[in-house]
Amino acid sequence: MIARTLPAIDRDNEAYWTWGREGKLAIHRCASCEYFVHPPVPFCPRCESRDVAPQAVSGRGRVVTFTINHKPWVPDLVDPYVLALVAIAEQDDVRLACNIVECAPEAVDFDMEVEVVFEQAEDLWIPLFRPVTA
Numbered sequence: 442m443i444a445r446t447l448p449a450i451d452r453d454n455e456a457y458w459t460w461g462r463e464g465k466l467a468i469h470r471c472a473s474c475e476y477f478v479h480p481p482v483p484f485c486p487r488c489e490s491r492d493v494a495p496q497a498v499s500g501r502g503r504v505v506t507f508t509i510n511h512k513p514w515v516p517d518l519v520d521p522y523v524l525a526l527v528a529i530a531e532q533d534d535v536r537l538a539c540n541i542v543e544c545a546p547e548a549v550d551f552d553m554e555v556e557v558v559f560e561q562a563e564d565l566w567i568p569l570f571r572p573v574t575a
């Protein structure tokens with residue numbers, strides 16, 4: 442487990458950090474033009490609608506880019522670990538900053554297919570991604 446500084450929760454990002462309790466990855470989506478909006482804000486940057494709400498997505502995606510951290514920035518940090526940008530399967534410009542888990546850091550690669558898993562931290566469920574094996 443990676444030592445984490447937990448995010449401050451507000452009305453906009455609550456679904457992203459808590460729907461993992463039900464095994465769901467929540468991404469805001471515009472009801473007018475169907476554009477996914479991330480980081481979550483209450484308006485659509487494409488059509489300017491305010492009819493935007495969290496929606497469960499498949500949890501599948503691909504690694505766009507990544508880095509392997511070897512430096513123990515904070516006490517209790519288990520290194521090395523992988524920090525990545527994952528594009529969700531539904532929309533390639535939704536990029537989630539996350540960790541890749543359940544595989545050796547050197548096994549992570551560009552365009553690797555991944556799926557979401559959640560790690561509970563207090564009352565939050567942190568979205569992480571692991572390689573798709575099936």
Ligand SMILES: [Zn+2]
Pocket residue numbers: 471472473474475476485486487488489490
């Ligand atoms: Zn829109």
